[in-house]
Amino acid sequence: MHCLVVEDDPVIAAHVLDGLRAAGRSADHAATGRAALERLSRGRYDAVVLDRMLPDLGGLEVLSAMRAAGDARPPVLVLSALGSLADRIEGLEAGGDDYLAKPFAIEELLARLNAITRRRPGPAEAARLAVGRLVLDPSRHSAAFAGQQALLNRKLYSLLAHMMRHADKVVTRDMLLEHVWGYAFAPTTNIVESNMSRLRTRLLDLGIDPIETQRGHGYVLRSGLCA
Numbered sequence: 072m073h074c075l076v077v078e079d080d081p082v083i084a085a086h087v088l089d090g091l092r093a094a095g096r097s098a099d100h101a102a103t104g105r106a107a108l109e110r111l112s113r114g115r116y117d118a119v120v121l122d123r124m125l126p127d128l129g130g131l132e133v134l135s136a137m138r139a140a141g142d143a144r145p146p147v148l149v150l151s152a153l154g155s156l157a158d159r160i161e162g163l164e165a166g167g168d169d170y171l172a173k174p175f176a177i178e179e180l181l182a183r184l185n186a187i188t189r190r191r192p193g194p195a196e197a198a199r200l201a202v203g204r205l206v207l208d209p210s211r212h213s214a215a216f217a218g219q220q221a222l223l224n225r226k227l228y229s230l231l232a233h234m235m236r237h238a239d240k241v242v243t244r245d246m247l248l249e250h251v252w253g254y255a256f257a258p259t260t261n262i263v264e265s266n267m268s269r270l271r272t273r274l275l276d277l278g279i280d281p282i283e284t285q286r287g288h289g290y291v292l293r294s295g296l297c298a
Contacts, residue, residue: 072096077107078122090177104128108136116145118184123151131165138166138224146187160260166224186253200235203297207232216277227270234292243289
């Protein structure tokens with residue numbers, strides 16, 4: 072695993088870098104948001120540890136720029152002293168794959184990095200999917216319907232792929248947490264609901280609304296609404 076640590080506090084940065092290297096990971100360091108984006112443009116990383124409070128660009132600004140570049144960008148663990156529920160939700164909705172509040176144990180940081188890097192698309196998810204005229208294209212990282220196309224970030228792509236592979240079946244929140252987020256437990260945020268809402272908005276941009284919410288059960292992607 073080759074990681075980028077984006078942290079302006081030299082003590083915390085050294086702690087994370089030492090922990091990663093002791094665990095057999097290689098790691099680079101960037102002390103500012105702009106330095107992080109420059110490194111990301113020049114090299115390939117398996118994961119990013121990203122502090123929210125940076126001296127130039129905010130961490131969420133860096134994250135937004137990364138996600139705008141498409142799915143080729145690595146998964147991100149947001150690291151911050153801002154640890155309230157609202158802060159965690161904001162970081163996850165901005166495109167973070169996980170969120171860890173300071174102070175933290177290096178063992179937990181390593182475990183969370185392992186978890187988010189395991190969530191990369193497998194062969195089934197990387198294949199081109201179609202339900203009716205709704206097509207999910209891994210080469211463009213987009214959804215298309217009736218000649219219209221919408222680009223998706225990595226999480227929305229994975230979410231739609233899972234729904235399309237289980238078209239006309241009820242997919243529960245716990246199933247999505249396990250297969251899309253890799254969580255074996257239910258977090259105390261509305262991460263599924265907020266991402267599902269964003270996905271439905273992207274599909275509405277295509278003129279289609281095939282996902283139904285079944286309260287108390289989960290979600291269903293109706294193939295008949297994709298014809």
